[in-house]
Amino acid sequence: MAHSTLTSIPSILLGNGIGGTVAIAVTVFIIILTVSIYFNDRPYSGFLKIGRDESTWRAKQRWLSSAKSLMNEGLQKTNFPFQVIANCGPLIILPPATMDEIRNDDRMTFKAWLKQHFFTTYPGFQGFIPAVENDVFVNSVRIGLTQSLGQITEILSSETSITLEELFPFSTEWLKIAVDYTVDFFTAAYVLRLCPPVLRPLVHWFLPQTRRLRASIKAARRLIEPELAARRLAQEEDRKAGKPVEKHVDALQWVQSAAEAKGLHCDPVYGQLNYTLGAVHTTSVTFVNILYDLMAHPEYIELLREEISRVFQEHGKWDKTALTKLKLMDSFMKESARLTPVTMLPVNRVAEETVTLSDGTVIPKGATLGVPTLRSVDPSVYQDPLKFDGHRFYNLSQQPGGATKYQFVSTSNDSIIFGHGKHACPGRFFASNEIKIILVHLLTKYELKFPEGTTDRPKPMEMGADLMPNPEMKILIRSRVDGVVNHSF
Numbered sequence: 001m002a003h004s005t006l007t008s009i010p011s012i013l014l015g016n017g018i019g020g021t022v023a024i025a026v027t028v029f030i031i032i033l034t035v036s037i038y039f040n041d042r043p044y045s046g047f048l049k050i051g052r053d054e055s056t057w058r059a060k061q062r063w064l065s066s067a068k069s070l071m072n073e074g075l076q077k078t079n080f081p082f083q084v085i086a087n088c089g090p091l092i093i094l095p096p097a098t099m100d101e102i103r104n105d106d107r108m109t110f111k112a113w114l115k116q117h118f119f120t121t122y123p124g125f126q127g128f129i130p131a132v133e134n135d136v137f138v139n140s141v142r143i144g145l146t147q148s149l150g151q152i153t154e155i156l157s158s159e160t161s162i163t164l165e166e167l168f169p170f171s172t173e174w175l176k177i178a179v180d181y182t183v184d185f186f187t188a189a190y191v192l193r194l195c196p197p198v199l200r201p202l203v204h205w206f207l208p209q210t211r212r213l214r215a216s217i218k219a220a221r222r223l224i225e226p227e228l229a230a231r232r233l234a235q236e237e238d239r240k241a242g243k244p245v246e247k248h249v250d251a252l253q254w255v256q257s258a259a260e261a262k263g264l265h266c267d268p269v270y271g272q273l274n275y276t277l278g279a280v281h282t283t284s285v286t287f288v289n290i291l292y293d294l295m296a297h298p299e300y301i302e303l304l305r306e307e308i309s310r311v312f313q314e315h316g317k318w319d320k321t322a323l324t325k326l327k328l329m330d331s332f333m334k335e336s337a338r339l340t341p342v343t344m345l346p347v348n349r350v351a352e353e354t355v356t357l358s359d360g361t362v363i364p365k366g367a368t369l370g371v372p373t374l375r376s377v378d379p380s381v382y383q384d385p386l387k388f389d390g391h392r393f394y395n396l397s398q399q400p401g402g403a404t405k406y407q408f409v410s411t412s413n414d415s416i417i418f419g420h421g422k423h424a425c426p427g428r429f430f431a432s433n434e435i436k437i438i439l440v441h442l443l444t445k446y447e448l449k450f451p452e453g454t455t456d457r458p459k460p461m462e463m464g465a466d467l468m469p470n471p472e473m474k475i476l477i478r479s480r481v482d483g484v485v486n487h488s489f
């Protein structure tokens with residue numbers, strides 16, 4: 001036996017017969033794999049690397065648990081820029097001062113970042129295709145959604161009211177698809193980023209989350225296609241009858257109109273899923289953080305109720321204009337997002353060519369870069385920056401020239417929770433209205449507080465640069481009996 005084993009090794013290596021060919025293929029694969037794992041995700045040259053000298057795998061995990069302290073370490077050691085091994089591989093962290101250069105520079109794009117870090121070429125991840133391939137999705141939000149706010153705000157308000165009366169139901173099939181797809185999408189992207197790049201084209205077929213993504217797309221298609229067919233039929237009938245073709249006020253229509261305006265086609269299923277990916281987790285995380293801050297600062301609950309009541313008495317309904325008058329609420333929301341943003345790195349780009357910044361920093365082609373929300377807590381920008389002050393932006397907005405500068409939706413180099421510049425979030429106007437409407441209904445109809453003994457808001461959980469509200473926190477909620485202003489919303 002020993003003899004035959006010894007003689008078989010050289011014969012396998014020399015490629016004798018089918019066994020030999022397979023063995024050579026396996027050996028070559030292992031060599032390529034080892035070399036690729038070693039060379040992929042290597043740090044960029046010319047940038048100080050923060051973090052221990054450890055395997056890429058360990059470094060990626062360390063980023064997931066300690067991104068904030070790694071960035072703080074970088075700040076203490078250097079005056080920027082520096083790099084870390086993030087879960088997506090090497091990541092250059094740029095100083096907030098570079099925002100003016102980054103924000104409108106087409107050589108470093110948000111699209112390339114989405115494409116690279118959300119694996120849009122793998123089946124299941126097509127939900128970001130409309131945002132990556134062209135401007136159809138961005139235009140559908142910027143033009144379709146934002147310009148329809150006047151028409152949809154009152155509808156949104158009555159839908160919120162019904163939803164609350166039915167005690168937070170989670171009934172419709174679409175809602176389930178939207179939430180499941182979003183959760184699976186971001187989890188799957190996290191898992192794949194941890195994987196060495198060379199293995200990803202194989203691994204993505206087998207992850208439970210990516211399997212569910214593919215199933216969700218099929219389920220979404222089953223739901224959306226009959227609706228589209230019915231619309232096409234109705235439009236055909238309108239045309240035959242010589243009537244103007246009915247345009248719907250919803251995301252299916254906005255995506256279609258944005259695509260047609262550019263002579264392009266956008267798969268309506270991906271368009272809808274792109275809306276859920278852009279809107280679901282960002283808005284819910286921001287909203288839950290606001291709720292936690294309200295309960296940690298309950299003195300604002302009465303103040304906000306007074307504002308709600310006053311605006312309703314003046315205005316008589318909850319439309320787009322009425323919402324702009326909720327100035328204290330707007331200030332409270334911005335203060336909450338200033339101290340607890342959805343992510344500590346809201347501005348992300350991938351350089352599509354080598355770029356030399358004005359301070360001489362050379363960003364290599366293909367590099368991933370991010371700008372952190374540091375100015376939000378910079379004492380030279382905000383007085384007593386770590387203190388929660390729900391009136392902070394209200395007071396700033398009263399200063400000359402401050403009216404539009406300090407709104408929840410305003411962006412600047414000092415306030416990048418929605419990004420800033422060319423790619424600043426176009427959905428922020430809708431998100432702001434949506435959050436205000438929910439707060440109006442919740443505060444008017446319910447008492448909310450932390451359980452006995454809890455006074456501080458729970459600290460957010462860090463997942464790399466992303467911040468998640470602690471899901472374990474319990475909130476006591478009951479209908480208000482006294483003092484309810486009898487609005488019909």
Ligand code: HEM
Nearest residue numbers: 278279282283286346347417418419420423424425427431
């Ligand atoms: C509170 C909720 C939200 C937050 C915190 C948020 C945050 C962001 C951030 C940080 C960016 C990147 C900006 C940059 O790189 O400069 C972004 C981009 C974007 N967001 Fe939002 N977002 C929110 C809600 C929404 C909603 C509701 C929609 C759509 C309905 C949306 C659609 C988009 C789109 C299309 C982009 C890409 C813009 C571009 O590439 O030019 N977002 N968002």
